[in-house]
Amino acid sequence: MQINTYTKLCSEHFLPDCLVKTKTGITKLKQGAVPTVFAWSSFRPERRSVVRTASNVSTDHGVSVLSEETPPPHPDHEYAALPPSLQDQLEEARKTIADQETLIAELQQQLFGVSNFQSDDKQISFYTGFPDYATFKAVFMALQPTAENMVEAGIS
DSSP states (O other): OOOTTTTTOOOGOGGGGEEOOOTTTEEEOOHHHHHHHBTTTTSSSOOOOOOOOTEEEEETTTTTOOOOOOHHHHHGGGGGGGOOHHHHHHHHHHHHHHHHHHHHHHHHSSOOGGGGGGGHHHHHHHHSSSSSSHHHHHHHHHHHHHHHHHTTTTOO
């Protein structure tokens, strides 16, 4: 996470003595307050010392370099959670795509169209006034070339 002037942190990450309540009841930070309360750390006022062990010393071109083991952030909040692995993201994306395809198929079945009731002469008659689908289709096909060339009156 890149920290800049717009970065925000909630008051739960500050010790109570870092906060002050105004007369109107608004909680504000004291000047110079530092966030120290996180699930993955504990507040230590004194400076931590680094202890050299085989697990935290590595060599870089023959020079000893200390590496401090930092525990992964604990999900105090959403922004502190570690991102899912690429494999997990891919699986989630595939699941979402499958769900969306199922939804699209269901919605397409619900669309109102003559194909939904072309095998039901009663429905064709009710919606179109024609006795059956064959008659409806014949009239539609006969009118289609003329309808494509028609221009709606009054639109310029």
